[in-house]
Amino acid sequence: MIGTIADLKIGEKAFIEKLCLDNIPLKLLEMGCLPGKEVKLIQKAPMQDPLYIKVNGSYLAIRKETAEKITVVLAK
Amino acid sequence: MSNDEVIKVALIGNPNTGKTSLFNQLTGLKQKVGNYPGITVEKKQGICRLDSSVKAEITDLPGTYSINPTSMDETIVLDTLLNESGDSFPDVVVVIVDIENIKRNLLLFTQIKDLQIPSILVINMIDQMKRKGISINIQQLEEKLHTKIVLASARKKIGIEQLKLAILNYKKLDHKPIGQISNRIDKEYFSNLKDAFKEFSIYKSWLLITQNIEFDFLNERQKKLVSKFRKDVDCIKRYQHKETILRYQIINDTLKENFNVDKSKATDLRGILDRVLTHKFFGYVIFALILLFIFQGIFDWASYPMDLIDRTFANLSLWVKSVLPAGVFTSLIAEGVIPGIGGVVIFIPQIAILFTFISVLEETGYMSRVVFLMDKIMRRFGMSGKSVIPLISGTACAIPAIMASRNISNWKERLITILVIPFTTCSARLPVYAILISLIIPDKRVFGFLNLQGLTMMALYLLGFTAAILSAILLHNVLKIKSKSLFLIEMPSFKIPSLKNIFYEVVEKTKAFVFGAGKIILAISIVLWFLASNGPSSFKKAEETVSAQIENSNLSKKALQKKVASYKLENSYIGYMGKTIEPIIKPMGYDWKIGIALISSFAAREVFVGALATIYNVESDDENVGTIKERMAAEINPETGEKRFNFPTGISLLLFYAFAMQCIGTLAIVKRETNSWKWPILQLVGMGVLAYVSSVIAFNILS
Numbered sequence: 023m024i025g026t027i028a029d030l031k032i033g034e035k036a037f038i039e040k041l042c043l044d045n046i047p048l049k050l051l052e053m054g055c056l057p058g059k060e061v062k063l064i065q066k067a068p069m070q071d072p073l074y075i076k077v078n079g080s081y082l083a084i085r086k087e088t089a090e091k092i093t094v095v096l097a098k
Numbered sequence: 099m100s101n102d103e104v105i106k107v108a109l110i111g112n113p114n115t116g117k118t119s120l121f122n123q124l125t126g127l128k129q130k131v132g133n134y135p136g137i138t139v140e141k142k143q144g145i146c147r148l149d150s151s152v153k154a155e156i157t158d159l160p161g162t163y164s165i166n167p168t169s170m171d172e173t174i175v176l177d178t179l180l181n182e183s184g185d186s187f188p189d190v191v192v193v194i195v196d197i198e199n200i201k202r203n204l205l206l207f208t209q210i211k212d213l214q215i216p217s218i219l220v221i222n223m224i225d226q227m228k229r230k231g232i233s234i235n236i237q238q239l240e241e242k243l244h245t246k247i248v249l250a251s252a253r254k255k256i257g258i259e260q261l262k263l264a265i266l267n268y269k270k271l272d273h274k275p276i277g278q279i280s281n282r283i284d285k286e287y288f289s290n291l292k293d294a295f296k297e298f299s300i301y302k303s304w305l306l307i308t309q310n311i312e313f314d315f316l317n318e319r320q321k322k323l324v325s326k327f328r329k330d331v332d333c334i335k336r337y338q339h340k341e342t343i344l345r346y347q348i349i350n351d352t353l354k355e356n357f358n359v360d361k362s363k364a365t366d367l368r369g370i371l372d373r374v375l376t377h378k379f380f381g382y383v384i385f386a387l388i389l390l391f392i393f394q395g396i397f398d399w400a401s402y403p404m405d406l407i408d409r410t411f412a413n414l415s416l417w418v419k420s421v422l423p424a425g426v427f428t429s430l431i432a433e434g435v436i437p438g439i440g441g442v443v444i445f446i447p448q449i450a451i452l453f454t455f456i457s458v459l460e461e462t463g464y465m466s467r468v469v470f471l472m473d474k475i476m477r478r479f480g481m482s483g484k485s486v487i488p489l490i491s492g493t494a495c496a497i498p499a500i501m502a503s504r505n506i507s508n509w510k511e512r513l514i515t516i517l518v519i520p521f522t523t524c525s526a527r528l529p530v531y532a533i534l535i536s537l538i539i540p541d542k543r544v545f546g547f548l549n550l551q552g553l554t555m556m557a558l559y560l561l562g563f564t565a566a567i568l569s570a571i572l573l574h575n576v577l578k579i580k581s582k583s584l585f586l587i588e589m590p591s592f593k594i595p596s597l598k599n600i601f602y603e604v605v606e607k608t609k610a611f612v613f614g615a616g617k618i619i620l621a622i623s624i625v626l627w628f629l630a631s632n633g634p635s636s637f638k639k640a641e642e643t644v645s646a647q648i649e650n651s652n653l654s655k656k657a658l659q660k661k662v663a664s665y666k667l668e669n670s671y672i673g674y675m676g677k678t679i680e681p682i683i684k685p686m687g688y689d690w691k692i693g694i695a696l697i698s699s700f701a702a703r704e705v706f707v708g709a710l711a712t713i714y715n716v717e718s719d720d721e722n723v724g725t726i727k728e729r730m731a732a733e734i735n736p737e738t739g740e741k742r743f744n745f746p747t748g749i750s751l752l753l754f755y756a757f758a759m760q761c762i763g764t765l766a767i768v769k770r771e772t773n774s775w776k777w778p779i780l781q782l783v784g785m786g787v788l789a790y791v792s793s794v795i796a797f798n799i800l801s
Contacts, residue, residue, distance in 0.1 A: 047584040049334075049341040052164045054202050064369075068378040070476045072483075076587060080202050081368075081589040083470045089586060 023096045025043070027075060030063040036094035038077070045091050054078035061094055069074035103152045108178060108188035108204035109381045110210065112162035112203050114590040115196040116222040119252035121158040122602050129602070143184070148266045157186050165305065166338070168583065168790050173311060179213055180302060181315045191267035192261070195218040197232060198591065200357065204349045205342070208267045208276045211244065212301035216245050216271035218264045225251040231360030238356040242658055244272040253596055275301065277348045283340050287333070288501055297784050308334050371592055385468055389490070392455045396494060396525070403447040411440030429631060430624070438623030442616035445495060448525045449467055450608050452494040456487065459605040473585065480574025482506050482585060483517040489566065492522030496764045498611055500771055509581040514573045515773060517781060520764050521566035521757070523559045526703040530755050531558055533707055536733055538748030563755050617761045619702050626672065626698050631680040633670035640666045645673050672697065686793040687747035687756065687801065691736070699760045706755070746800035750793040758789035
């Protein structure tokens, strides 16, 4: 199943499919959000935004608008 | 001593890697905080003795995830590393990484290494290694990364001596870059770049053209070349992305064989705590309780040392007057300098207590959870989750609060935060509120347990926060600033705070306030003293005039002196200023005496009380000098025959002090932080108009 990080449920894991490089800030890549890496949604803040994720070993919080730009494939 | 060889060391690392702990261990109390030229980002430096003839000058650079900066703090790191003729250009860089986040932390290391500056890698928190099931092959890593590695635990003082030794031997370090990254991105493009800047390393040239920053150290030719290369925006962006992916590949390859984590050993403390602390209900309850506790600290505990400071300085003034011969100099010391310094020192308890709390919350990792919880709410007001900490700090003093907004990378969110912070009820307003409330609000209980005066104080706090939020919404809709920037925070693991780090942080923040804001408050106090103790010709003839007026009355010598003093104040420069603004402040219910207090308040709001004390002190004919409150209560408005500080005037004053931007220290810091006069002037005028209009309306409705 393909979606974005914003579609994940709490506790779900997925793999980053590709990044739309024009919209993705460099910082996100530098923090370890790279294609092929595992993402886990740990917690959603009240009102579903921001999202607390674990990606490539790092624990980060990003806003929903950013999460929506990162396509992922659900881990089986 | 002065013949010592000095090695310049730059300490660099991601946030939450223990960089501050390492800096504190290396330098101890031999630290000084200065500013980088032209900007207000603090420059923390310290001295560390390496052996009998060599010492290291260590610069603690702001924490950063990479040398592609996205905020003011991070720009410093890049600038320091690129400007080879700069004062703080390092002989050797110490890069600190956290063993738990080594993969991500190494990204920064590979970037610095490619600048070909000698670098030492400190792997921190090795005391956690066993518990986390981590094993490393140091020799192999050193070889692959062309560096010297020091294993350390900054908090437990492990590895500090080895690091000193490594710094001492920095000349033996390898200058080799880590990977031939440029060749792997686009050989032709980078060889063109290399030809254009023959004097720089290829990675330095690449950094020069990829950042949207004016580098002052470049010459005209280099500047022209840089702007030529910068035109190809798409290409630069693509290659930056490629570069980052390649760096991670190199890091993964390097770590694969030499760094292992046994996942079965992992504990889930983070998971358990986060489920509670970021819970959609309990998360807020816990945050509210912590806030309540902080306010309790600022207002209750701080009141004891504050009273003590207040009394000490008052006594000191009296003592100076009694010891030194009367004259201009004594007057300057006793009425200008000592109260001026007292006016600064009195804030130290609140500021120290507030920053103790804030640094505990930051050290434990809790602050990131607050940012996470509050971000969506704050965004509705045009701010960010990161605005919460500055707004809380504003309840002690706006100046450190505004400085705390630096880590908000989105310019619009940061600007709005800076602009609304002065509405929060800072501690300088408290003495003003306290005396006015005690004059106009009866000391009664409602519903049996709520004190009316206490409720009024709370209402004023809420009023401040409401004004901040409403003006933020207004600014959010009015300001047309497009600033696209990423909100991304790291959620660090939970840690037990280090007392040493907290202590240094509190000392540093307090010092920054005392020497930053303090200078201005002191300077203005002295100017005010001058304006109050000098005046045009009528001032100089005060004694003759007064004696002539009361020739026939039987006044005691003391009473005569007071009459003269009162006449002098009325005819001093500040008296004239008060009278000049009287027509403007009359609609708010004030006279020229309150006018003097208002003008004096521009140094710091709490001067209001002191200024009135002076005015009524010199005016009272009584031999028994009552407390300031009694004197204010006895003051009569000659036009109406009513009390001067009646309910309408009192409310009008409370509103004025709640809204008006009466703090030159804050204006100065806003100017520095926004690098423009536009924003402090907007604050001054906007808040002034709001204060004036609401005071006039309140006064006229109530009277």
